[in-house]
Amino acid sequence: MLSEFDLIARYFTRPVRSGRIPLGVGDDCALLAPSAGMQLAISTDMLVSGRHFFADADPLQLGHKCLAVNLSDLAAMGAAPLAFTLALALPDADEAWLAPFAKGLLALADRHGCELIGGDTTKGPLTISITVLGEVPPGQALRRDGAQPGDDVWISGTLGDARLALAGYLREIALPADALEQAGTRMHAPTPRAELGVALRGIAHAAIDISDGLCGDLGHILERSRVGATLQVDALPRGPVLESQDLSLARRFCLSGGDDYELCFTVPAARRAEVLDAARSAGTPVRLVGRIDAEPGLRLLDAHGAPLGLPLASFDHFAQP
Ligand code: ADP
Ligand code: MG
Numbered sequence: 010m011l012s013e014f015d016l017i018a019r020y021f022t023r024p025v026r027s028g029r030i031p032l033g034v035g036d037d038c039a040l041l042a043p044s045a046g047m048q049l050a051i052s053t054d055m056l057v058s059g060r061h062f063f064a065d066a067d068p069l070q071l072g073h074k075c076l077a078v079n080l081s082d083l084a085a086m087g088a089a090p091l092a093f094t095l096a097l098a099l100p101d102a103d104e105a106w107l108a109p110f111a112k113g114l115l116a117l118a119d120r121h122g123c124e125l126i127g128g129d130t131t132k133g134p135l136t137i138s139i140t141v142l143g144e145v146p147p148g149q150a151l152r153r154d155g156a157q158p159g160d161d162v163w164i165s166g167t168l169g170d171a172r173l174a175l176a177g178y179l180r181e182i183a184l185p186a187d188a189l190e191q192a193g194t195r196m197h198a199p200t201p202r203a204e205l206g207v208a209l210r211g212i213a214h215a216a217i218d219i220s221d222g223l224c225g226d227l228g229h230i231l232e233r234s235r236v237g238a239t240l241q242v243d244a245l246p247r248g249p250v251l252e253s254q255d256l257s258l259a260r261r262f263c264l265s266g267g268d269d270y271e272l273c274f275t276v277p278a279a280r281r282a283e284v285l286d287a288a289r290s291a292g293t294p295v296r297l298v299g300r301i302d303a304e305p306g307l308r309l310l311d312a313h314g315a316p317l318g319l320p321l322a323s324f325d326h327f328a329q330p
Contacts, residue, residue, distance in 0.1 A: 011102040013130050020111040021095060027124050030092055039126035041092060047144040050088035054078045058135035063178075068106045070197040071137070072113030077201045078220065079141035080121055081270040084206030085218035087151040088143030090123035096140075098133035121203055151209060151216035151274065156234035160214055160275035162299040163284060165205055168223060169259065170248025171196040172266020182258070184250075192250040199270035205295070208287035209274060216274035222265035224307060227273050231307065240264075240299035243312040260317070264309070275301050 011019065017034065025033035032040040043049055056075045058064050076093065083090055095114070099107075118125060123141065174192035177184040184192070202218070209216065215234055219226045223245070231238055245263040252259065276284050281297070288295040302308075309317040 011104065013102075016102050016107065017128075017130055020107050021125060021128065021130075023115070023125070025124055025126070027092070027122065030124050030126055033124060033126045034128075039092070039094075041126070041142065043091070043144055046147070048147050048150070049091075050083055050086045050143040050145050050150065051140065052079060052082040052086075053138060053140040054082065055136065055138040064135070067197065068110040069113035072110040072115075073117050073198050074113075075137045075139055076114050076117050076123070076141075077199045078270060079139045080117070080123065080201035080203050081199065081218040081220070083141055083143040084202045085151065085216050085272055086143070086145060087149060087206045087210040087213070087216065088145040089207050090121045090203060091142045091144050092124045092126045093118070093139050093141040095125060095128035096136075096138040097128065097130050098136040099130070100132070100135055121201070146210070149210040151206065151213050152233075153215055153217055153230050154233040155213075156215040156230050156236050156275040156301045157277070158236055158301055158303040159278060160301040161278050161281065161284075161297050162227070162238055162240065162301060163274050163276060163295050164219075164223070164246055164271055164298050165202050165274075165288070165293050165295050166200070166269070166271040167246045167248040167251075168219065168269050168271060169251040169262035169266045171199070171268035172222075172262040173248065173251045173254065175266075175268070176262075182254075188250050188253075192248065195248060196268050199268065201270060202272045202291070202293055204291035205272060205288060205293040208291045209272075209276075209284075212280055212283050212287055213274040213276050216272055219269045219271050219273055221267045223269075223273060224264050228307060230273070230275065231301075231305070234301075235305070237302040237305045237307060238299055239302055239308040239310060241312070242309050242317055244296065244298045246294070246296045246298075 022034045029042050170192040174196040176182045177189040217226050
């Protein structure tokens with residue numbers, strides 16, 4: 010059996026390649042040298058076995074996902090990834106689990122130039138907590154409190170396929186195996202919209218990443234910005250698998266399904282061309298789905314402009330039975 014220190018040395022220690030990190034894993038602290046004049050953006054996300062992922066989840070995808078959800082927070086802030094720490098509670102030092110977990114984690118880290126600089130390792134029920142650090146120029150972070158009446162509301166990528174996969178796994182609905190696999194990839198291996206977030210600096214008034222469902226997450230922007238919004242529900246970009254489902258289910262999963270990790274952002278209507286340029290440069294599709302209003306609350310309209318009354322619950326860990 011591997012010791013704690015062998016495990017850290019074998020799976021989580023690599024030569025640091027960024028000049029902004031004078032010291033990585035192995036000492037009492039890591040040392041960071043952020044670029045001159047930049048602000049640090051810092052966020053932590055914890056994934057708990059049986060709560061955020063199935064206990065038998067594929068470790069390669071899990072390694073990817075636990076960093077992806079953190080990179081998604083940086084993206085939603087317009088911050089460029091710099092480094093992260095990894096706190097792991099493991100039931101045992103199982104190398105058949107650790108090797109693919111580290112591979113999935115570090116492959117995504119390398120893709121985004123985000124260095125693993127430290128962490129903590131302990132025995133316990135499988136729990137993975139990552140703290141990510143990024144950089145953003147002062148005054149350019151995409152906060153939740155900047156939306157203004159008249160802004161357009163935009164969404165990146167597509168929504169709802171991760172929730173559809175969950176419904177398939179829980180047998181709430183029957184899905185053919187290939188559809189379940191395609192939707193499952195959205196749930197297990199989300200794509201953090203890191204390049205888009207950075208490209209929206211200086212353009213978007215407000216942004217958030219959609220982890221708990223669009224209505225709830227957009228609701229955070231509305232509340233913090235003291236505004237309301239109107240969404241064109243049938244303009245929402247539905248996931249390709251969800252597209253073939255019943256319309257009312259498709260609408261519901263787009264509006265309140267979790268685990269999408271797309272960006273929802275607001276931009277003055279005069280800057281549509283800049284949004285499309287930013288999306289093109291980031292290689293990420295975006296869709297205009299609504300507008301910010303002075304009147305508080307969230308209004309949902311169908312393709313004919315008629316109001317839709319849909320249940321809007323977003324995911325809340327403490328509201329679950
Ligand atoms: P300390 O007891 O001083 O907190 P640890 O023994 O916990 O140190 O960790 C030794 C070194 O290994 C530290 O640099 C720590 O940041 C790093 N480390 C521990 N666990 C991990 C991990 N899961 N991933 C990356 N680095 C880790
Ligand atoms: Mg420690």
